[in-house]
Amino acid sequence: MNPIKVAVTGAGGRMGREVVKMVLQDEQLKLVAAVSPSAGPVDAGTLVGLQACGVTVMPDLETALSNAKADVLVDFTVPHAVYEITRTAIQHGVRPVIGTTGFTPEQMKELDELCRSQGIGGLIAPNFSIGAILMMKFAAQASKYMPHVEIIEYHGDQKLDAPSGTSIKTAELISEVRQELRQGNPNEKETIEGARGGYYDGFRIHSVRLPGVFAQQEVIFGGYGQTLKIRHDSYDRAGYMPGVNVAVKKVMTYTGLIYGFEHVMD
Incomplete structure (x- = not known):
C-alpha cells in the first residue's frame, strides 16, 4: 500500500x-x-x-x-x-x-x-487530543443530569482567540443534549464588565490567559449539595x-x- x-x-x-x-x-x-x-x-x-x-x-x-x-x-x-x-x-x-x-x-x-x-x-478539529475529546464527551453526558454548568479554559498569554475552539466545541456538545437554562440570579449585575464570562446558551465560558500555561480546561457542574469537575490538562x-x-x-x-x-x- x-x-x-x-x-x-x-x-x-x-x-x-x-x-x-x-x-x-x-x-x-x-x-x-x-x-x-x-x-x-x-x-x-x-x-x-x-x-x-x-x-x-x-x-x-x-x-x-x-x-x-x-x-x-x-x-x-x-x-x-x-x-x-x-x-x-x-x-x-x-x-x-x-x-x-x-x-x-x-x-x-x-x-x-x-x-x-x-x-x-x-x-x-478544535482539538486533536484524545483525552480532550473524552473530556468533552463526558461533559455532554453529565449535563443531562446536572444542567448547571460553567467552563473555564486556560491557555498561554499569546493565544489569539478567546474563548478557545475547544471550549466552544464543548459548549456545542453540551447544548445538543441540554435545553437552554439561564443560570444565576435573574437580577445579577456585573460591576466589572465581563466578570461573568462569555454567555452561551444560558451558561458561561471563562478564558484565562497567562504566561507559563499550556492548555487546560475544566467543566464545572453544580447541584444541590455537590459539584462535579471534569478537567483535562495538556502538557506537551x-x-x-x-x-x-x-x-x-x-x-x-x-x-x-x-x-x-x-x-x-x-
Missing part, C-alpha cells in the same frame, strides 16, 4: 514542527511538502531535529501544492489565514486536516460543498500527534467536511 502523501502548513511553528516530525516517523505517511513563510529555505527534517528528508520548506502554499501532488494537508497556522489555506487545498484536490480555529458556520458549509464537489474528505504538543495521525489516515476514507475529531475517533 502506497504511503499517504502529506503537506504541512505552518511547518516552522511549534505545532507544525511536531506534525512534520510525526509524518517523518510513520512509514505509512510520506512528507511531500512543508510550508512556512519565515522558516525556509531549509530541509524539513533538519528543521525538526531529524535527518534531512529531501523536502525543502517553501514560503508559498500554491507552489508547494502544485509541485507536491499531496493527498492531505495538515494545518496549524493562524485564524486569519486558515480559511484561504483550506480553500486552496481543496481546490487542488488535497484533503484538509485543520487544527486551526476561526471558521464561521457559513465558511464551513461552503468548504463542505467544495469538498463534495471534489469528491474528497476534510476535517476541522506531542500529545496531539496520535490524534492528528488518526485524522490523516481517516480523511482518506470519506467525502465531505467533518467538524470535530470525535467523529473520526476509533
Whole structure:
C-alpha cells in the first residue's frame, strides 16, 4: 500500500514542527511538502531535529501544492489565514486536516460543498487530543443530569482567540443534549464588565490567559449539595500527534467536511 502523501502548513511553528516530525516517523505517511513563510529555505527534517528528508520548506502554499501532488494537508497556522489555506487545498484536490480555529458556520458549509464537489474528505478539529475529546464527551453526558454548568479554559498569554475552539466545541456538545437554562440570579449585575464570562446558551465560558500555561480546561457542574469537575490538562504538543495521525489516515476514507475529531475517533 502506497504511503499517504502529506503537506504541512505552518511547518516552522511549534505545532507544525511536531506534525512534520510525526509524518517523518510513520512509514505509512510520506512528507511531500512543508510550508512556512519565515522558516525556509531549509530541509524539513533538519528543521525538526531529524535527518534531512529531501523536502525543502517553501514560503508559498500554491507552489508547494502544485509541485507536491499531496493527498492531505495538515494545518496549524493562524485564524486569519486558515480559511484561504483550506480553500486552496481543496481546490487542488488535497484533503484538509485543520487544527486551526476561526471558521464561521457559513465558511464551513461552503468548504463542505467544495469538498463534495471534489469528491474528497476534510476535517476541522478544535482539538486533536484524545483525552480532550473524552473530556468533552463526558461533559455532554453529565449535563443531562446536572444542567448547571460553567467552563473555564486556560491557555498561554499569546493565544489569539478567546474563548478557545475547544471550549466552544464543548459548549456545542453540551447544548445538543441540554435545553437552554439561564443560570444565576435573574437580577445579577456585573460591576466589572465581563466578570461573568462569555454567555452561551444560558451558561458561561471563562478564558484565562497567562504566561507559563499550556492548555487546560475544566467543566464545572453544580447541584444541590455537590459539584462535579471534569478537567483535562495538556502538557506537551506531542500529545496531539496520535490524534492528528488518526485524522490523516481517516480523511482518506470519506467525502465531505467533518467538524470535530470525535467523529473520526476509533
